[in-house]
Amino acid sequence: MIILMKKGCTNDQVQKVIAVLKNKGLGANLSTGSQATIIGVLGDKSRLETENLELMDGVEKCVPIMHSYKLASREMVPEGRKVKIKNVIIGGKELVMMAGPCAVESEQQIIAAAQGVKKAGAQFLRGGAYKPRTSPYAFQGLEDEGYRLLREAADETDLLVISEVTDYEQIEVAGKYCDMLQVGARNMQNFRLLRELGRSGLPVLLKRGMASTIEEWLDAAEYILSEGNSNVVLCERGIRTFETATRNTLDVSAVPVVKERSSLPIIIDPSHAAGKQRYVEPLALAGVAAGADGLIVEVHPEPKKAMSDAAQQLTFEQYAALFQHAAKVAEAIGRTL
Numbered sequence: 001m002i003i004l005m006k007k008g009c010t011n012d013q014v015q016k017v018i019a020v021l022k023n024k025g026l027g028a029n030l031s032t033g034s035q036a037t038i039i040g041v042l043g044d045k046s047r048l049e050t051e052n053l054e055l056m057d058g059v060e061k062c063v064p065i066m067h068s069y070k071l072a073s074r075e076m077v078p079e080g081r082k083v084k085i086k087n088v089i090i091g092g093k094e095l096v097m098m099a100g101p102c103a104v105e106s107e108q109q110i111i112a113a114a115q116g117v118k119k120a121g122a123q124f125l126r127g128g129a130y131k132p133r134t135s136p137y138a139f140q141g142l143e144d145e146g147y148r149l150l151r152e153a154a155d156e157t158d159l160l161v162i163s164e165v166t167d168y169e170q171i172e173v174a175g176k177y178c179d180m181l182q183v184g185a186r187n188m189q190n191f192r193l194l195r196e197l198g199r200s201g202l203p204v205l206l207k208r209g210m211a212s213t214i215e216e217w218l219d220a221a222e223y224i225l226s227e228g229n230s231n232v233v234l235c236e237r238g239i240r241t242f243e244t245a246t247r248n249t250l251d252v253s254a255v256p257v258v259k260e261r262s263s264l265p266i267i268i269d270p271s272h273a274a275g276k277q278r279y280v281e282p283l284a285l286a287g288v289a290a291g292a293d294g295l296i297v298e299v300h301p302e303p304k305k306a307m308s309d310a311a312q313q314l315t316f317e318q319y320a321a322l323f324q325h326a327a328k329v330a331e332a333i334g335r336t337l
Contacts (some may be wrong), residue, residue: 013058091265198227238273247275
């Protein structure tokens with residue numbers, strides 16, 4: 001349930017409502033926007049049966065939230081949440097661009113990648129330090145050394161760092177080097193990992209599971225939010241369908257659906273959806289047109305020599321062209337890049 005306060009309500013009135021909730025053993029999530037002040041009620045609302053909150057000073061009305069994801073819902077923050085990481089805001093008018101190789105392979109490779117994506121205009125350097133792979137014989141990444149190399153390359157080029165954590169035990173080390181931690185599709189419902197990320201307070205990019213519904217995805221985000229971490233961004237990266245022409249099927253419709261149902265920012269990963277270089281840009285542009293808040297794209301100094309996912313990684317020239325085309329689409333819908 002959410003409690004909508006009257007326009008012009010005082011802080012004292014808000015605090016009195018919160019005090020009633022806490023006295024009943026309930027949690028309270030306060031959201032103060034330019035249009036409305038909302039108090040989200042967390043817990044068993046049956047404890048309020050003897051309280052008539054709508055008669056309290058400053059209260060406009062009480063509205064039930066029917067979704068299982070309370071904190072992630074649009075009702076909780078009607079204006080939408082923004083995630084600020086240093087000087088970058090995800091969820092605002094400007095789209096956020098993340099780019100880099102699938103995996104960190106060497107110091108020379110990741111520094112070259114950072115220089116290339118920075119020149120094109122990216123704000124984040126992405127790269128896998130730990131690589132969960134379908135085959136146990138595939139390249140698994142440089143692990144903690146990969147995090148260090150990412151930080152070194154990003155510092156040289158004034159970029160932020162995003163990389164994946166595959167286990168909750170990696171969070172402490174990754175947090176020393178990364179500005180944002182990624183949860184991959186295979187770990188979307190790794191609830192221990194999600195809870196620990198929630199407790200960490202670190203910004204999280206939560207990718208959609210390859211066979212997960214939007215509701216399951218938002219429920220996964222709720223695990224992070226419920227631990228007090230509101231710095232969550234969703235990432236649509238394609239879902240598994242019967243179609244084999246692409247690696248996955250990019251669910252572009254997920255963008256407007258998430259925007260309607262959730263307050264969380266959402267970005268698009270066209271690389272894992274496409275699986276092939278030539279499809280990455282069209283899918284990226286479709287995501288921008290649909291209202292995504294940014295793109296995370298795989299870019300490699302020499303894609304043909306990449307140790308993982310070579311077929312879907314762009315050259316610097318291809319990424320620069322994608323960036324320019326995405327800027328035009330963004331402008332057409334009233335956003336900037």
